[in-house]
Amino acid sequence: MQRIAITDKAAAIVRQLQEKYGELIFHQSGGCCDGSSPMIFEKGEMYLDESDTHLGKIENVDFYMNQDQFEYWKHTHLTIDITEGRGSSFSLEIPLGLRFIVISRLLTEDENTFFNSSQKS
Amino acid sequence: MSYSKPKFKEQYNNFINGKFVAPIGGAYFENTSPVDNSLIAKYPRSQKEDVESAVNAANAAKDSWGNTSAAERAALLNKVADIIEENLEEFALVETCDNGKPIRETLNADIPLAVDHWRYFAACIRAEEGSATELDANTLSMNIKEPLGVVGQIIPWNFPLLMLSWKLPPALATGNCVVLKPAEQTPSSATLLMEKIADVFPPGVLNVVHGFGPEAGKPLASSSKIDKVAFTGETTTGQLIMQYASKNLNPVTMELGGKSPNVFFNSVMDEDDAFLDKAIEGAVLFAFNQGEVCTCPSRLLVQEDIYDAFIARVIERTNAIVQDNPYDTNTMLGAQASNDQYEKIQSYLKIGVEEGAKVLAGGEANKLGGEFANGFYIKPTILEGHNKMRVFQEEIFGPVVCVTKFKDEAEAIEIANDTLYGLGAGVWTRDAHQLYQIPRAIKAGRVWVNCYHAYPAHAPFGGYKKSGFGRENHVMMMNYYRQTKNMLISYDKNKLGFF
Numbered sequence: 001m002q003r004i005a006i007t008d009k010a011a012a013i014v015r016q017l018q019e020k021y022g023e024l025i026f027h028q029s030g031g032c033c034d035g036s037s038p039m040i041f042e043k044g045e046m047y048l049d050e051s052d053t054h055l056g057k058i059e060n061v062d063f064y065m066n067q068d069q070f071e072y073w074k075h076t077h078l079t080i081d082i083t084e085g086r087g088s089s090f091s092l093e094i095p096l097g098l099r100f101i102v103i104s105r106l107l108t109e110d111e112n113t114f115f116n117s118s119q120k121s
Numbered sequence: 122m123s124y125s126k127p128k129f130k131e132q133y134n135n136f137i138n139g140k141f142v143a144p145i146g147g148a149y150f151e152n153t154s155p156v157d158n159s160l161i162a163k164y165p166r167s168q169k170e171d172v173e174s175a176v177n178a179a180n181a182a183k184d185s186w187g188n189t190s191a192a193e194r195a196a197l198l199n200k201v202a203d204i205i206e207e208n209l210e211e212f213a214l215v216e217t218c219d220n221g222k223p224i225r226e227t228l229n230a231d232i233p234l235a236v237d238h239w240r241y242f243a244a245c246i247r248a249e250e251g252s253a254t255e256l257d258a259n260t261l262s263m264n265i266k267e268p269l270g271v272v273g274q275i276i277p278w279n280f281p282l283l284m285l286s287w288k289l290p291p292a293l294a295t296g297n298c299v300v301l302k303p304a305e306q307t308p309s310s311a312t313l314l315m316e317k318i319a320d321v322f323p324p325g326v327l328n329v330v331h332g333f334g335p336e337a338g339k340p341l342a343s344s345s346k347i348d349k350v351a352f353t354g355e356t357t358t359g360q361l362i363m364q365y366a367s368k369n370l371n372p373v374t375m376e377l378g379g380k381s382p383n384v385f386f387n388s389v390m391d392e393d394d395a396f397l398d399k400a401i402e403g404a405v406l407f408a409f410n411q412g413e414v415c416t417c418p419s420r421l422l423v424q425e426d427i428y429d430a431f432i433a434r435v436i437e438r439t440n441a442i443v444q445d446n447p448y449d450t451n452t453m454l455g456a457q458a459s460n461d462q463y464e465k466i467q468s469y470l471k472i473g474v475e476e477g478a479k480v481l482a483g484g485e486a487n488k489l490g491g492e493f494a495n496g497f498y499i500k501p502t503i504l505e506g507h508n509k510m511r512v513f514q515e516e517i518f519g520p521v522v523c524v525t526k527f528k529d530e531a532e533a534i535e536i537a538n539d540t541l542y543g544l545g546a547g548v549w550t551r552d553a554h555q556l557y558q559i560p561r562a563i564k565a566g567r568v569w570v571n572c573y574h575a576y577p578a579h580a581p582f583g584g585y586k587k588s589g590f591g592r593e594n595h596v597m598m599m600n601y602y603r604q605t606k607n608m609l610i611s612y613d614k615n616k617l618g619f620f
Contacts, residue, residue: 027357030541031587032378032415033277033304035355036465036515047355047364066356068541068587072514076472077185085461088304089358090334095166097150101462104472104511 001114003077006058010082010100014022014040014059017092026058026080028065028073028102029089038063038080038100040092074116076104124152124224124448127214128161129309134313135171135331139324150333152308155221155456155463156447158495164308165355167332169340174302175328176346177196177377179271180296184613187268187296195243197321198290202239204280204317205232211295212310214448216282219309221456221497223447234576235286238594241578242290245596259613263604268296269348269372272602273341275362277353278304278458279413279518285311288351291598300328300347302338306342333577334358345369349602352376353415356587374413374601375590376584379544382537383407383418383573384527386558388551390427396571397434400549403573404435407522408501411457415588416545418573420513421503421524422536428526432481433522439482444503446493454520456496463497466519469512470502478506478523485516502591508536518541530555534562543585547573566592 006014018024023043029035040061053070055063058080065073085099093100107115132149134141144165152161165171205212212235213227222231253263272292276284281303292299303311307330315329330337338358342350343365352362353376366373389400407418423431447455457463463486470484483502488494501520504512513523527533537546543565550556550571560568566583569575576582581595591601 007515029357029377029594030515031359032516032518033279033354033413034358035378035518036469037355037445037461039357041361046361072509072511072541078534083461083464085459085464086306087461088306088334088338089277089355090339090361092335094305095336101461101465101468103468104475106472106475 001111002056003081003115004056004063005077007082010080011059013082013093013098014061017029018060019106021092024061024092026061026063028069030066030069034087034089035098036102036103037087037089037091039089040093040100042093071120075107075112077107077111079103122450123446124214126156126448127211128217132163133165133308133312135165135175136319136327136329137171137175138328139319141315144332145174150305152219153456154218155497156218157493161219161296161309164305164312164331167330167337169336171332172330172337172340172344174301175330176341176344176501178299178325178345179328181258182300182323183268183270186298186323186326187270189296192245194294194296195247198239198243198294200321202236202243204321205239205314206236206564207336207548209233210318210512212282212313215309215313217447217455219307220281220458221447222279223452223455225450225452228450231280231283235283238265238286238349238578239290240573242294242599246294247600249596249599257612261610261612263608263610264609266295266600266603267606269602269604270297272297273344273350274298274299274301275338275342275350275352275354276301276303278306279410279415281307282310282314284353284592285314289591290325291593292351292602293322295599295602297602300330300341302330302332302341305331305333310552339365342366343368347371349373350593359589372601373406375589376544376591376593377587377589378415379542379565379584380420380514380516380540380586381416381418381545381547381565382420382422382540382563383432383547384422384533384537384549385424385427386533386550386555387427390431391551396551399545401434401438403547403549404522405442406574408439408454408520409574411455411499411580412456412520413462413518414574416567416574417516417518418510418520418545418547419517421522422527423524425526425528432524436482439501439503444498444500445486445489454501456498457519460497462518463499466499466517466521469515469517469519470522473504473506473510473512473523476506476510476512478504478510478512481505481524483520495568514540530559534559539565541586542588544588545569
């Protein structure tokens with residue numbers, strides 16, 4: 001069972017970025033302007049520690065979110081998609097004229113029991 | 122009255138060392154208008170080398186600029202203010218075209234406010250003094266303020282010229298040189314300003330470099346040749362910029378958004394008068410600037426005994442919002458700034474409904490016909506739910522308000538503070554005790570009391586919690602751009618006697 005998924009279109013872009021940059025990570029942003037968007041960076045670019053929750057792996061890329069933010073998100077399932085757009089963050093897909101976005105749905109009852117009552121994150 | 126899309130050149134350049142220069146790599150990107158998704162112009166897709174060139178120009182200029190008199194710097198700031206004011210309509214049109222906001226906001230809010238921030242800091246730098254203290258009969262401690270040197274500023278797209286005018290004046294007034302990167306979604310008004318003020322400052326004092334975050338923003342934020350970074354944006358980029366700054370042991374200021382509560386106590390409905398009318402408008406201000414405001418009052422908290430009557434009035438006023446041609450002065454709500462904002466907002470409307478929120482108004486995109494068919498319009502939306510829903514916790518940055526009710530003061534404070542952020546808040550009441558006590562209990566840097574969305578110069582603005590730190594729009598911002606030089610002077614002719 002997974003908390004996160006990725007669309008084929010978004011996965012193709014991730015693979016394209018992996019060819020150029022090597023190992024990558026996703027970090028979910030919060031706050032204004034370009035916030036609430038998943039951002040992709042070279043592995044090691046961003047300092048991560050126990051305050052970042054690991055949500056899973058998509059297309060061989062680890063996906064993280066700040067723990068405080070995760071508390072408000074943990075009842076939802078996330079699918080990473082891609083759209084045309086121009087974000088002003090440091091996320092690596094921006095120069096392609098594309099932008100990762102997150103599509104959310106509520107966890108099913110089974111998923112919710114699996115993830116949120118057994119202390120798994 | 123209706124305007125039309127302003128004219129642009131085919132291509133623009135960076136402004137470095139007092140001149141417009143092409144990006145070294147020769148690459149440009151196309152900038153489009155969210156009003157109708159039409160092309161505006163091409164702007165430089167700058168790389169590290171362009172940023173370095175701007176940073177070098179700023180470093181070369183910093184010593185002489187830092188030694189100019191306060192009178193001289195203030196005069197130049199006032200000159201910029203005059204130039205913007207003389208061309209107010211032109212700036213307003215360019216801003217509406219690039220950002221999508223209605224012309225009546227750019228004519229009456231964005232541009233006049235921008236003018237005032239330049240004048241405010243021109244006045245501040247003339248009026249302030251350093252300090253001196255006699256520590257004892259023979260020892261004087263003297264504090265002299267000195268500029269940091271070169272400052273990198275990265276600004277957002279929601280109020281392009283206004284955010285530029287929050288950031289540049291305090292840095293320039295205090296004698297710093299600046300390299301500014303506008304958001305790539307909205308490079309136009311910063312470019313227009315550089316064209317109008319190209320000769321105002323000595324070469325190198327003010328530099329503007331366009332481009333994308335990973336290619337131009339990161340080299341600026343991580344440059345070892347700058348002395349400070351000021352950023353407005355979101356949390357992940359904020360953390361990265363702080364990381365880069367930590368490598369250089371540079372100070373930073375951050376404004377990172379919020380999820381601001383707007384709290385209405387039952388006394389607002391004691392009378393059906395002008396104040397109630399103002400309060401209803403205050404609740405509907407979530408739609409101001411299409412909700413693309415860091416302090417958007419996006420959580421509406423209403424006391425339960427007036428809830429039904431109050432919300433009925435808010436729905437009525439929301440449904441009366443005119444969303445149409447942004448160039449028409451009757452239009453109240455324009456286009457979202459970009460396609461990805463447009464899609465993000467719609468994804469939030471969907472998850473909101475899935476989580477059980479009830480749509481009281483709007484709830485979908487607004488398909489305008491004709492020439493605006495390709496623009497990015499969202500209907501002003503009211504969602505009713507509870508504070509644990511994601512739409513109550515995340516900055517949607519759209520014309521979307523989430524409404525819930527509270528029982529008493531304690532519950533109002535609890536809900537208001539149940540958020541990761543603490544930038545803005547609103548409190549509305551006729552009760553004199555609540556007027557003071559509730560704002561004090563809310564953990565936010567700006568609490569509007571019986572008003573909302575006012576941003577005058579001379580009132581400090583900044584965040585608590587994950588909304589960042591630093592206080593803009595106020596004389597205190599100048600100290601975020603300065604060092605304190607302490608001269609400790611002895612007038613004693615006698616030795617210490619140790620050696």
